[in-house]
Amino acid sequence: MTASDTTRQILDSAVSRHDFALAGIASLEPSDYSDAFRDWLARGKHGEMGYLANNLDVRLDPANLLEGAKSAVVVADLYATRADNTDEPLGAGEGRIARYARGRDYHTVIKKRLHALADGLAEEFPEASFRACVDTAPVLERELAMRAGLGWTGKHTLTIHPREGSYFLLGVLFTSLELEPNPAPETDHCGTCNRCIEACPTDAITPYSVDATRCLSYLTIEHRGPIEPDAYDFAGWIYGCDICQEVCPHNSERATGATVPPAYEPRRDRFDLLEVLGWTEENRREAFTTSAMKRATLAMMKRNALILLGQAGIEGEALERVRAVAADEAEPELVRATAREVLSLGGG
């Protein structure tokens, strides 16, 4: 079998047998953006995500991830379609969840099928080696996706497929098999558009770069410490943020015929903020079960809820509840301090 036959067989199997929406092959060459990545780190745009500065020899040269690696099979699962680009408006006292986190945990959903793909290939090519990654290895997944022809890197830094938009998650299978790489990366269709940059509520985006320390996705999910309640406009988001994707013309509402795997069926798209404020650890676990919402601790969720309550203007029952939290010695200091700050800003 030629490299070209094997490639076609793998890509067919990824799509028709393992149900990935997109699949392509990337060659393993050093990153074209090493200087930009190092500069991003040097400016501290990774914040507390110190792991991004580790293993640069692999991150910036993916061939080093697996001994003898020759190619990467890059796959994608849609977690929402373009028809899902408009949400029901938020009610008073509600906080929105980013689309990728509304269904089951994508790490598990993608990895299981990537392993199944690898197992099938290992039977056919017993000499070959494989390694599957979904966020879990020091890899610039979006650059590989771009090389594999899955889309271009938008100014908001996410990969956009020309027909399906950007609501998809990536997985990569590294292999020692010599496959036929996609001939050329998808071309950039951002043009003169700047909608994501203008719409970002925290001014986190400059073209092709996101300052993670300002991004709501980082602030609500990754940042464990205090956040001044009036420092950033949370724009109603309690877990992650989709604004730069919602405004992108390549996600504009349109039926493309694509469907989302049942695993990503949204379990919920919002939380009631006062409910979150009353959560126990048990309640948080129950609300997060099987979802990708694992990274935010109970104290972080309460911090986020308090900031959103403060930004909406607290009164009535909410004001009483925030006062009670500020006085509750059983609450962690992060939560009590946020409650105190929210009260001082709201004149409570």
Ligand code: B12
């Ligand atoms: C750390 C991280 C974050 C951080 C930092 C985000 C960021 N923009 O870097 C935070 C917590 C903020 C975050 C947020 C989100 N994330 Co995230 N995240 C990651 C992770 C683990 C690493 C990304 C990374 O290395 N960042 C560092 C930056 C510098 O890397 P980079 O942007 O890829 O850098 C390249 C380009 O900037 C390029 N470059 C520089 N200049 C130029 C110029 C041009 C013209 C071009 C083309 C390229 C270019 O050079 C760099 C090196 O290749 C990846 C998984 C992975 N291992 O890749 C998921 C990942 C990127 N995240 C993902 C998602 C879904 C999100 C959110 C949408 C979640 C949400 N709804 O809240 C948001 C989107 C925010 C945004 N606009 O980026 C998906 C993206 C899928 C897609 N379609 O692109 C990924 C790939 C996870 C996955 N397995 O699917 N994320």
Ligand code: SF4
């Ligand atoms: S996810 Fe939200 S906060 Fe982060 S860059 Fe996009 S619009 Fe800005």
Ligand code: SF4
């Ligand atoms: S909103 Fe405009 S600039 Fe931003 S990623 Fe989409 S097309 Fe590109």
